[in-house]
Amino acid sequence: MVHLKIDGNTVTVPEGTTILHAAEQIGIHIPRLCYHPDLSVEGACRICIVEVENNSNFLPSCATKVHENMQVQTNSPEIRRARRDLIELILDNHPRECQTCERDGNCELQNLAYTLGVRERLFEGRRKKYKIEKSSPSVIRDTEKCILCRRCVRVCSEIQGVYNLSQLYRGFDTVVAPAYNAPMEESVCIACGQCINVCPVAAFIENNSTEQVWQALADPKKHVIVQIAPSIRAAIGEGFNQLPGTSMTGQTVTALRRLGFDAVFDTNFGADLTIVEEANELVNRLESGEKLPLLTSCSSGWIKFLEHFYPELIPFASTCKSPMSMLSTLLKTYYAELVKIDPKDIHVVAVMPCVAKKFEIQRPELASPHGYPYTDSVLTTRELVWMIKAYGIDFVHLPEQEFDAPLGFSTGAADIFGTTGGVMEAALRTAAEKLTGQPIKEINFTQVRQVKGLKEASVKIGDTSLNVAVANGLTNAKTILEKVKNKEKEFHLIELMACPGGCIGGGGQPYPPEGYYVLDPEIIKLRAQALYKIDEAKSVRLSHENKFIKKLYQDYLKYPGSEVAHKLLHTSYSPREPKGIK
């Protein structure tokens, strides 16, 4: 243990602790910008500087380790002035358009400028000028706003293993961009949107679809349907100052009706259906012993990653469309026939925690045979929060309402799709009954519940033992996929999610409330708990026991894996250029 003094207070911390962390132990939050607890230390912004005795320069507290008898001063007129000057210098090369910026009100730079006391602008220097890069349906890159903190570069390489973003050129001309300064659409970007999440400003932002949705809602000829992903209900409250982990399913349904949607359905129904189809696929593959392990296919970011980085493993991926796309397909076929509306007059909006879904809906293989897309618009949780606020709806005090029938009914197995390990657990519940032909005794597969990035388990079902793995964050996915490729271990089922924590940590979720940081495992944990609670409270917790799913098969799809089910609910993948480097 190391003893030191911070602002006159004695602190005892383990060796190797940084000054920044040591100060937190006595309740001092040193201002910071480029620092992120889950990423490597960059030391790029210098905002967290402190004074250390016997050092002529201020030192960055995020990158300086403590030593015995260290004397640290976190505040003095000189330090405060230096920090303020640093922020001013960043601001001087940053557009002055806060009021029209997407991050107005929740921008870390804006917040720091206020906290550190920047009240006037003293310098007027050269400012970089770049066009906004909008090639990707998911992620927009606004280089002019970039402050070069490199959080996006780090999240893209360290957490996602994609290495799409890097610093190009040097000095004043430095930009963060994909290789060769290529547009995002022509890069290996997997559209997960984690760059948006970690960006302290609005240099990365989702490709906004709210205007498209307002227009559809205002069009009297359109039957506008909305579906919401499982993870939305556990996170949307944070956009309205609710504590993380507050589930707000009923309020969300009411708010969507007030916004004017003609029908409010639940992506959960698609999730239940996914499980029935995927469990069937798993059982078939187990019986034939072919194409194992089965790799789940719900996460759009993961699937794009597979196509760029592991095309050789494409045959192992489940051919099931994502729950969103399954439900959208049914909305413009099964449902359209039920309500006798021409699918061309239906506009399907999907509220997702995800920006990769904005890419997914443009996949040509997911379009209807008539050429129109099954999903017309994808809104992120953030975009829906904004629409509700823009409308003036008092979200928190709304009465709770139920989803519309029949495509709004779901089991507990679907709710947990929103968290890492959830798809695995839901699939195991259904597969267990299919494999043994018996009702399962223990419904909770706690061995696959986890917040950490990678978990392997052996699950006993009847006489067979299944080797399963759950990975979230694509660096973890790489680890497990390499094991598969090298045949280090025989796996049967692997759940893969692009985002840390699964969909609840998606690239379209609300920016963190005060007291938390973005991708904070604490938030992820609370959101996951909310979903598990919803699951536990439901009377039906097995996807195949969803009565409307049963009816759907009876009336329309016949049986899992049938020809019609294949036509409507399954898809294919193909290698994608540019090829990623693992």
Next chain:
Amino acid sequence: MKQSIELDSKISNFIESCLQKPNHKSYLIAVLHKIQQHYGYLSLEHMNMVAHRLQVPTSMVSGVATFYHYFRLKPRGKYAISICLGTACFVKGADKVLEAFETELGIKMGETTPDGLFSLENSRCLGVCALAPVITINERIFSKVTAQNVPGLINKVKMEIPMTE
């Protein structure tokens, strides 16, 4: 991006030898040097190929290639005009000389004319400050250059200096 081009066998062998060494990714700069030496510049296709051979992400390769001024990302002209922008040359008006070249050739520093004849580069001190401002064209030195004699110089070059291959 298609990898339709072949790498020179010497470079290919060099990459192969790097792959045998520990920390082979750290040979990225050395490999890029070899490519520039041989082809005159780093084409996108070559950078891509290096990335895949060394298994270094393309974003990192392009990060390195754009960071160092030494690396050229566009083909060099038959006449490589290098203007010294060191302190002595600069105070003697090298910036005006550069401006004159840019106007006369219609290209910016670091670029090559569309006909592939001229490219503009800058260099730091050549150690002959008494002759400032100094420029070199394909290794030949021209001293005390002024903006006024830039057009004449360009014509003279075409007649007097052998082109590079």
